[in-house]
Structures are given as structure tokens and as C-alpha cells.
Amino acid sequence: MSGSGLALAGVSAAYRGSTVLHEVDLTVARGELLVVLGPSGAGKSTVLRVVAGLEPVTAGRIRIAGRDVTAERPGRRNVSMVFQSYALFPHLTVVENIAFGLEVRDTPRPVARERARAAAETVGCDTLLDRRPGQLSGGERQRVALARALVREPDVFLLDEPLSNLDLALRVQMRAELRALHDRLGATMVHVTHDQTEALVLADRIAVLRDGRIEQVGTPDEIWRTPATTFVARFVGSPAMNLLPAHGPVRPTGTAPPGATVTESGRLEIGFRPEAVTLGPADGAEASVDRVEVVGEDAYAYLTVAGGHSVVARVPAVRRPERGAALRVGVRWRDVHVFHSGSGRRYAP
Structure with missing residues (x-):
């Protein structure tokens, strides 16, 4: 990848008098697949619509393939939208x-x-050319929509939750095909979704959006392993990351990572994913098991620890505790994240 396929600089947008995008800065490299991830109402589709020229911006500039298109009509921007x-x-x-x-x-x-x-052959719908949409399955209609976007040879592809209407099995198949299509074409793509798994599987990089603001931009590995805020930590991951006061009942065990001492009582909180929880350490916090969910080889134990805090632990299904059981829990220090409890930003000592 080289150069900028798409750049938003300080872009704000409003809808019916309410600001829905707040000074968004975002750069997509030429040939990159960037996924915009966030909950409903975060402004994800608005990002695509301002890039396509379907919604005006109230501030900022938009550049496509190095060209300022902020004031240009949609038809002159050379983008395709699915x-x-x-x-x-x-x-x-x-x-x-x-x-x-x-x-x-x-x-x-x-x-x-x-x-x-030629476009239909590229996306695998060339045997359907004489049919009408009413004769097609959801996956086939998806391929036709992709071919229609592809045929224009745009500078940027904009995909607005194109897999959300498909059933789970077909969604898994189509996201693999979409990733393969991107790799084959070397196209610049911006893909919007609320599905974290879809984002982690598809993206070269992910931009996490919340209330019209960028929370974090990074590779899937960076988003997962070093979330920049408590929002990212909890939104990416199922079940969500556990968050507790830094001086709460669950105390990390083992060697603390450099710079992660939590001595600012009341100002910090620790986060850890369910797989970082250890069950049964002698020095762990007392807990009770509220319920257990078994998902194949894994089980998720939902616990209440001292002080009424909730913690989720991921354990092998064959070693899962019983509902109502009393036990002790701890967490491995190497898997702990530290955040400012007020701002929610990652702690930087």
C-alpha cells in the first residue's frame, strides 16, 4: 500500500440540527481495507455518506486519491457504494x-x-446474468451488488453493512469471499459494521467509532490487545472485558508489567478479558457462581465477587464450576489493562 486512497481531516456533519460527526480525522491507505466499527447510532453510515457526497459536511475536508472532493457532487467523486x-x-x-x-x-x-x-465473473455471479433480483438468494443479491460497485472501477469502495441481512453461515462465507476479493483487486475499501467478529476478520485496520468520535484506530491485533479506552475494551470482545476498581476485590497475581502499578486509589480501574481469570487461587477473592454458559469446548462462568462486582471467567467446559458454587478468583497480571476511571483512557504512567 502506498499513498492515500481516502483522507478525512476534521470532518464534522450534522443531521436535523444535531452534530453526528465530531472533527473526524481518518486516513485510508491506497489498497487498504479499513473497517469502521461501532454500535448503532455511532455515525458509521454517516462517514460513508459524507465521503460519497450524499450528506454535506459542516467542517473539514475530504480527499479521495489525493483530490479534494469536499465540494464536489456525488457523481464526480468516483466512489461506489454497496x-x-x-x-x-x-x-x-x-x-x-x-x-x-x-x-x-x-x-x-x-x-x-x-x-x-467481467465484473460478474470476478464475484462469482456470472451464471445468473439473465435472472431478476426476485429470483436470487440473499448471497446472490450480495454478489450482484458487489459486481455493480466493481464495474465502475472506483477509487474507493464504500460498503454499508452489506452482510447484515445474511444468515450466519452465509455471512461467514461471504466475509471470506469479500476479503479474498479485496486481496485480489488491491482495492481501497471502507467497510462499516457493528459486528466485532466481522471487523476483526476482515480489516487491515479498524476505526472504532462512538457517538460520532473516533475512539481508536489500529490493526485488529492492536484493537484487541491494547484497547485505548474502556469503551473499546468492552465493545470488542464477547463476553466483554471485565472492568473493576484498581483497588477492588480481585487482585492481580504474578509479576506486574512495567509501568502498570495501580496506586492511585479511586482514579484507576483494571480491565481483563475472561480468559485471564483464574479460578481457585488460595489468595483470590471470594466469589459465587451465578450461571454458566457452555459454548462447545469453552464455558463462561458469570461470577459475583466481594462488593457485588460482576466478573466473567472463560474456562474449559470440562472444568466448569457448578451454578451456586463458592470459590476464589484471581487474574494474571500480564493480562491486565489499566485505565483512568474518569476519562476511560488507557493509563500512561
Whole structure:
């Protein structure tokens, strides 16, 4: 990857008088697949819409392939968008749907149809060219929507939760195909989703969005292993990361990582994922088991520890505790994250 495929600098946007994006700075390298991840209402789709020119910005600049497009009309930005609903014309055949964008831009019909067939072959829907959308499955409609975006040869692909209407098995298949398509084309893609697994599997980098603000941008590994805020720590991970007061009942064991001493009582909290919890240490905090969920080889024990704090532990299913059991729990220091309890930002001593 080299150069900038897309850059947002200080971009703000409003809807019905309310600001929905707050000075967003985001750069997508040419050929990168960036996933914008966040809950409903975070402003994810608005990011795509301002890039496409479907919504105006109230501040900031947008550059695509090095060109300032902030004031340009949507048709001049050279982006393609795949919507959650696919937005196919029901009265047109597959090949007509794919070629439509070219034909309305006065591309000769034979040329447009040939490019449409090539795009359909690329995404694996070339055997469906004479069918209409009503005759297609969800996965097939998804492929047609991708081919329609691909045929225009855009500078940036914008994908607005394109997998959310598919069942789980097909979603898993399609995200693998989408990642393979990206790698094959070397295309610049911005993919929006609320699904953390989808983000972790697909992305070169992830931008976590909350209330119209960027919480963290990083590789999937960075987002998982070094969350910048308590929001990222809890949003990425299922079950969510445990968060407790730094001087709470569960005390880390083993050697503390450098710079992670937690001596500022009342100002810090520790976070640790369920797999970092140890059951049964002699010096652990007293806890009771509220419920246990078994998921294949793993089990998740939901515990209440002293002071009424909740903790989730991930253990092998064959070693799971019984509901109602009393036990002791600890956490490994090497797996502990430390955050400021007020701002939620990662602690930097």
C-alpha cells in the first residue's frame, strides 16, 4: 500500500440540527481495507455518506486519491457504494443491474454489458446474468451488488453493512469471499459494521467509532490487545472485558508489567478479558457462581465477587464450576489493562 486512497481531516456533519460527526480525522491507505466499527447510532453510515457526497459536511475536508472532493457532487467523486439493502432494480436482469451505472453515463451498451459480465465473473455471479433480483438468494443479491460497485472501477469502495441481512453461515462465507476479493483487486475499501467478529476478520485496520468520535484506530491485533479506552475494551470482545476498581476485590497475581502499578486509589480501574481469570487461587477473592454458559469446548462462568462486582471467567467446559458454587478468583497480571476511571483512557504512567 502506498499513498492515500481516502483522507478525512476534521470532518464534522450534522443531521436535523444535531452534530453526528465530531472533527473526524481518518486516513485510508491506497489498497487498504479499513473497517469502521461501532454500535448503532455511532455515525458509521454517516462517514460513508459524507465521503460519497450524499450528506454535506459542516467542517473539514475530504480527499479521495489525493483530490479534494469536499465540494464536489456525488457523481464526480468516483466512489461506489454497496448498501445494506443491496438496492437492486427488481425489473432489471442481473446483467442490466450491473451495467446500469455505466449506461446512464453514456458508455456504449455493448461495452457496458461486456464489463458487467467481467465484473460478474470476478464475484462469482456470472451464471445468473439473465435472472431478476426476485429470483436470487440473499448471497446472490450480495454478489450482484458487489459486481455493480466493481464495474465502475472506483477509487474507493464504500460498503454499508452489506452482510447484515445474511444468515450466519452465509455471512461467514461471504466475509471470506469479500476479503479474498479485496486481496485480489488491491482495492481501497471502507467497510462499516457493528459486528466485532466481522471487523476483526476482515480489516487491515479498524476505526472504532462512538457517538460520532473516533475512539481508536489500529490493526485488529492492536484493537484487541491494547484497547485505548474502556469503551473499546468492552465493545470488542464477547463476553466483554471485565472492568473493576484498581483497588477492588480481585487482585492481580504474578509479576506486574512495567509501568502498570495501580496506586492511585479511586482514579484507576483494571480491565481483563475472561480468559485471564483464574479460578481457585488460595489468595483470590471470594466469589459465587451465578450461571454458566457452555459454548462447545469453552464455558463462561458469570461470577459475583466481594462488593457485588460482576466478573466473567472463560474456562474449559470440562472444568466448569457448578451454578451456586463458592470459590476464589484471581487474574494474571500480564493480562491486565489499566485505565483512568474518569476519562476511560488507557493509563500512561
